[in-house]
Structure formats: structure tokens, C-alpha cells
Amino acid sequence: MRYHCIVVLSVIAIDFLAGFAKSLSPPWDDMHIKHSWSAVPMNWVSLGRPPSGTTIDLYIALKPHRENALINALYEVADLVAPRPETLELVNSWLEHHGISSSSISMTHGGNTLKLKGVSVTQANTLIGASYQLYRHVERGEVIVRTVGYSLPTALHLHVLTVAPTTSFVSSRTQWQTPRIRSSGKTGGLAKLALGEPATTLSSRKKVNYVTPPFLRWLYDTVAYTPNAMGENVLGVVGFLGHYPSSADLWAFMRKYRDADDATYYRVVEINGGGYDPTRPHEEANVDIQYAEAMAYPTPHIFYSTGRGPEGTDDWYIAWLEYILDQQNIPQTISISYGLEERYTSREYAFYVCDMFATLGALGVSVLLSSGNDGIGKGTCVNNNGMVRFLPRFPATCPYVTVVGGTTDYEPEVAAVFSGGGFSEHFERPPYQRQAVPTFLEDLGSLYQGLYNASGRGIPDIAAQSIDFVIFFNGQLRRQSGTSVATPVVAGIISLLNDWLISTGQDPLGFLNPWLYGGGLAALNDITEGSNPGCGTDGFSAIAGWDPITGLGTPNFRKMLGQLS
Incomplete structure (x- = not known):
């Protein structure tokens, strides 16, 4: 509208x-x-x-x-x-x-x-x-x-x-990491997970050697749902840095893990000279499109290939936002797996970009962004004024997007050690966090006092599996990790919720956070183990309720659907 x-x-x-x-x-x-x-x-x-x-x-x-x-x-x-x-x-x-x-x-x-x-x-x-x-x-x-x-x-x-x-020295960076090598043990690893059966160990929690769509659909309870609003519901995936997906890799991936031979179609929209060459795919674009498609299939997808103009004269985010806000038809769910340290943006620039994301929410769009892979900060964490401060990431710190952190293992899931989290230096705590965040700060006490903005917007809001995802790349199987792989998974789940709403004659979710921190909270799996070290510290620790590692927890689709019914 x-x-x-x-x-x-x-x-x-x-x-x-x-x-x-x-x-x-x-x-x-x-x-x-x-x-x-x-x-x-x-x-x-x-x-x-x-x-x-x-x-x-x-x-x-x-x-x-x-x-x-x-x-x-x-x-x-x-x-x-x-x-x-x-x-x-x-x-x-x-x-x-x-x-x-x-x-x-x-x-x-x-x-x-x-x-x-x-x-x-x-x-x-x-x-x-x-x-x-x-x-x-x-x-x-x-x-x-x-x-x-x-x-x-x-x-x-x-x-x-x-x-x-x-x-604003905006240089988008992908939120994926070099995969860590794990022994497959005696449980069959990849072959077993291909059938949706998690590989396990004898430890107190079950570990996953490889993550694939069958496992994620089982873990987050989407297996029984079939989309119905394919003519109206669309999922968008945003690409920067000249990253393109491969339709051939998507076809191989979907055939293996969703038994789908027709899932090679995604529409590519080139923005500001973004370009598209599927013969030269990038792992980031491949993992984004493969897992978004695997979770939401057969929902249509759009991949936005966004450039920054000649000689780097334009801004990645403004170029994409200017385009998308000018469209009559915008995907109801959008996944973005790129970010930068907030300290490289001016406060005024951050507010401007954030207001454009707020406009998307007002238009009925749910925007999912990754929280980053450096825990509470990489390196010495010295800010522009020479002070040591934890380093949250932008645009994740914008209060009008939904930010995805990372987990691993299951029964129970635990925080991924690299999951980005913390508190914005630019944005104050939004109203929807007024009850959830103070509980964490009370538990934290005086630890790290002066190293973060205790009144700032806290990230992330939600989390999902983020380690050892299997993808197809140039026809070969490989693994990828990071909050950038968690983000399209959550986006796919939200797209399914929007599908149900649209197919039952209701409006899509739009800006998610007021609902997630309200009625949707009962449908999330609380994560209470793990930490996200960085800046020479042990980082924050996951606790009951919201925390700046996994947010409110991981999704349970069936319960979320129940909260909307």
C-alpha cells in the first residue's frame, strides 16, 4: 500500500x-x-x-x-x-x-x-x-x-x-566464517543428516556434525507445513560485494535435500550496477539462497544484486533501500547477511538508514539481519575516540529490524561462540525491550561497566543454528558457518508464517519485534548456555530470558503459528 x-x-x-x-x-x-x-x-x-x-x-x-x-x-x-x-x-x-x-x-x-x-x-x-x-x-x-x-x-x-x-566508511562484510573441521565420529555424519537424523555424541547435549535442511526443518518444526500463497508471498535475499548465487548449485542442493527438481528459479534484480554471473558464484550468495529456498520452498524468491556505482561513489545500503522503497510490490520477508562495525558510521547516517528500514516495516515487510561473527568485538576494540568499547554491528543495531544470532548443537541448543551481540552506541533501548533487557543487565551487574552502552538497543533478537552448514558450491559439497547462514533460515521460517497469514486473508507480520517480545515469546526456545568472547574478555553469557548472544531464543514454527491463530 x-x-x-x-x-x-x-x-x-x-x-x-x-x-x-x-x-x-x-x-x-x-x-x-x-x-x-x-x-x-x-x-x-x-x-x-x-x-x-x-x-x-x-x-x-x-x-x-x-x-x-x-x-x-x-x-x-x-x-x-x-x-x-x-x-x-x-x-x-x-x-x-x-x-x-x-x-x-x-x-x-x-x-x-x-x-x-x-x-x-x-x-x-x-x-x-x-x-x-x-x-x-x-x-x-x-x-x-x-x-x-x-x-x-x-x-x-x-x-x-x-x-x-x-x-560513513561503509564497507559491507559478510557474516560467514571459515568452517571448522569436526570429526564425523561413528554416527555417519553427512550421510545420516541427509535423511534428517542428527548425528550425536555421548555428551550431555547432542552435537551436530553437519547441518542440512532436513535437520533444520525437524528442529524448528516446519516439516508438516506446505505453503499455499505462492502467488502472493515472496522472500527476498539481498546480495552485496558482487556476490552471486548459482542456479546449478541450487538445483543440486534442492534435489538432494528437498527432493525438488523444480527449485532452480529465483528472480535476479540488479541494482546500481550489481551485476550477475552465475558461473562465478560466491559462497555467501549460495548459502543465502540455498537455505532460504530450502526452508520456504516452493515460495518464490528474489535475489537483489546490489552494486555501489563507479569508483565506489555510492553506499551499499542506501542504494538498495532507495530502490526497494520505490517498488509497488515488495517481498514480505527479506534476508540480509551483511554488516559492519557501528563505529564506522556517523550517528546521523545510522539514523537515516534506520528510518528507511522502519519505513519497510510500516509497509508490511519483515527484515532479518545477521548479528555478526566477532562475539562482542574483534581485536583490541578501541573506538574512534581511543577508548576500549565493545563493537556492535550496523545495521543490526537499528531498532526496526530483527537481528539473528547463532547457536549450535541441540537438546539443548547452545550459543555459538562467535555469535555477535551487544548494545548500540547510537540507538537507545526501544520500547519492546524495556522488560527483557533490564533482566539481563541486572544479572550482569558491574561486569564490563563502561565498556558498553547499558541504555542502548540490545542485539540480537532471535537465533538459529549457525555452524557447519552443508552447501553446494561449484557442484561440490562444502561446509559454511556464521550468523549469515542462520539469517536465511529464520527468514524462511518467517516467510512460512507470512504465507499462512496471507493464505488466510490476513496481513503479513511486518515489523516483527513487538510481536516477538510480546505474544511470540512463548513460541521461542530459550538458550541458556554459551558465551561470545571478544575484545580480550570472556564476553556475555547466555541466561534464561533475553541475552546479547542468542536474543530471545530460537524459533518453533508450530508454536509460532499457534500464537498467530
Whole structure:
């Protein structure tokens, strides 16, 4: 459903605002810093100024007229995110002052974003007081165009939330790990699990040598359900970094583990030059599409191959969100297995991206994101200010997405040692966590005091198996681990719930968390064992109730369906 807002102003109001904007025109050169880093963010090095003639698309995010309305309601989207009329007057006057052609300006996201197409880097530097340069990531070799600081006229600071791309050094990273090797023991390992029979040991809990769809469908109780709303219900899988799946590998995987010969179809949507070459698949894309399809089959799937434009001038998340929010038909469930440390984003940028995820929720979309694979943080955990702080990951810290942590073993399941978790430095604790999170903090006491934001949004929200998943890659079986494999599993289960709702004439779940922390809580398997070490510490420990390793626990589809019935 789409909502449209028409703003009608009286002639007197228009004349007043036009005069007000004109009177403020001279101060456009009165620049004050909007955001900057004291140094280039860790793991990035400058390569100097970009080549002459380089252009970028600037996104100017405007502060909404009703600043908290979208978050409070998550409905009536366009009206809630629209800026104040005077904001548009001022910003347009500023752009005109700098010679930005009106033909290059378009309005997106319900009117709260101005997109400036093809702005030269030289002009952008002047417009926002920036110094754009090329930066290369020292580990991954990725090159992007960014600035370590930018400014806006004083008159605009109360009207503009952020400008992107600027100071957020967003470099998406997959949430999968190198598989750890396990002995198959005397239980048959892969051959046994192919039939849906877990391999076990004589320990107090049962261990899994290999994870396959039959085991997951048995463990999370989806075996008896057959989707009925294939003509309406769709599951989306988002790909970044030039990662593509292989339809041939999917066919082999589904034939072996779902006895399905027709499951090679997924529609590919290329966004911002994302590309698609199924002859050069990546493990991340393969595991995402294979396990999403295996859990939700025969629900249709869309794979979004998202690029970042020439010379790294665009932002992965904004490019995808801009596209998806402009669509008339959006998948009811979306799985994203990529993230970065929150410290590499400015607060304003994070709020802007998060509000777009909130808009998706208001449109009836359930977005699942992985929590990361570094426990509470990798390495020394020194933040941008030189302080040791635990390192939560973004966009997982956004309060308006559902974040998936990792588990392993069964009867009982325990937390995976790498499962990402913690507390946001940018976002305060949302209302749905006001009862669940304080219980954990009480149990934690003074341990790690000062190393995390005790009032921040806690992650993850839910969890699933995440170690030693069997996938097909280039025609061969191999194993993969990480919260990125847990995420499409949970997305597949949520897609089945949406299938049932749609097939019974009801609305899809949309934003999940208020329900998960409310009525849905009784349908989750609480995880009370394990920890997620990092930052030179033992990390957090799983306890009864919510914890920053496995969230509220793992899903039980049959019970979840019962809560919705």
C-alpha cells in the first residue's frame, strides 16, 4: 500500500517563506561542521583526490516535520516522513545559490530525501565544505570516495539530518566464517543428516556434525507445513560485494535435500550496477539462497544484486533501500547477511538508514539481519575516540529490524561462540525491550561497566543454528558457518508464517519485534548456555530470558503459528 501526502500552503505563507529564505541567502557561506572524524577510520588509507571529472550522487536527508511519528506509529508512511515546508524552501534556496540545477534534483523516500544526481566532486566539496578523496580498505582492497568531514550552513543544521555519502566508511562484510573441521565420529555424519537424523555424541547435549535442511526443518518444526500463497508471498535475499548465487548449485542442493527438481528459479534484480554471473558464484550468495529456498520452498524468491556505482561513489545500503522503497510490490520477508562495525558510521547516517528500514516495516515487510561473527568485538576494540568499547554491528543495531544470532548443537541448543551481540552506541533501548533487557543487565551487574552502552538497543533478537552448514558450491559439497547462514533460515521460517497469514486473508507480520517480545515469546526456545568472547574478555553469557548472544531464543514454527491463530 502506498500513501501520498499533498501539502497546501496559502499564498501569504508562500510569500513569507520565500522572503525568509531570501533573507537567509547570504549566510550560505557561514559553514559549521556537521560531522567529521579526527583521523581516517581504522583500516582505511587515503589514495588522494579522485580523478578530475569524478561525479557522485548526493543524498540530502531532511529532518521530518513529525520527527518521532514514524517510529511511534510505523504507519501512514509518506505523511510521517515528510519534511516541514520551510525545510524545502531553505534547502532549495541553498542549492540554487550554489548553482545546482533543479533538473538534477529528485525527491525520494516520501519527500524526506533530495537526491542530487551527477554532482562533480569539486562542486560537492564547495557545497558541503568537504574534501573528498579516494580511500582503500587495507584488508579487502575496496576503494571508495569519501570525506573525513563536511559542513553545512548554520541555517540548515536544524533542517538537514545528514548528507551521504560523506563520513560513513561503509564497507559491507559478510557474516560467514571459515568452517571448522569436526570429526564425523561413528554416527555417519553427512550421510545420516541427509535423511534428517542428527548425528550425536555421548555428551550431555547432542552435537551436530553437519547441518542440512532436513535437520533444520525437524528442529524448528516446519516439516508438516506446505505453503499455499505462492502467488502472493515472496522472500527476498539481498546480495552485496558482487556476490552471486548459482542456479546449478541450487538445483543440486534442492534435489538432494528437498527432493525438488523444480527449485532452480529465483528472480535476479540488479541494482546500481550489481551485476550477475552465475558461473562465478560466491559462497555467501549460495548459502543465502540455498537455505532460504530450502526452508520456504516452493515460495518464490528474489535475489537483489546490489552494486555501489563507479569508483565506489555510492553506499551499499542506501542504494538498495532507495530502490526497494520505490517498488509497488515488495517481498514480505527479506534476508540480509551483511554488516559492519557501528563505529564506522556517523550517528546521523545510522539514523537515516534506520528510518528507511522502519519505513519497510510500516509497509508490511519483515527484515532479518545477521548479528555478526566477532562475539562482542574483534581485536583490541578501541573506538574512534581511543577508548576500549565493545563493537556492535550496523545495521543490526537499528531498532526496526530483527537481528539473528547463532547457536549450535541441540537438546539443548547452545550459543555459538562467535555469535555477535551487544548494545548500540547510537540507538537507545526501544520500547519492546524495556522488560527483557533490564533482566539481563541486572544479572550482569558491574561486569564490563563502561565498556558498553547499558541504555542502548540490545542485539540480537532471535537465533538459529549457525555452524557447519552443508552447501553446494561449484557442484561440490562444502561446509559454511556464521550468523549469515542462520539469517536465511529464520527468514524462511518467517516467510512460512507470512504465507499462512496471507493464505488466510490476513496481513503479513511486518515489523516483527513487538510481536516477538510480546505474544511470540512463548513460541521461542530459550538458550541458556554459551558465551561470545571478544575484545580480550570472556564476553556475555547466555541466561534464561533475553541475552546479547542468542536474543530471545530460537524459533518453533508450530508454536509460532499457534500464537498467530
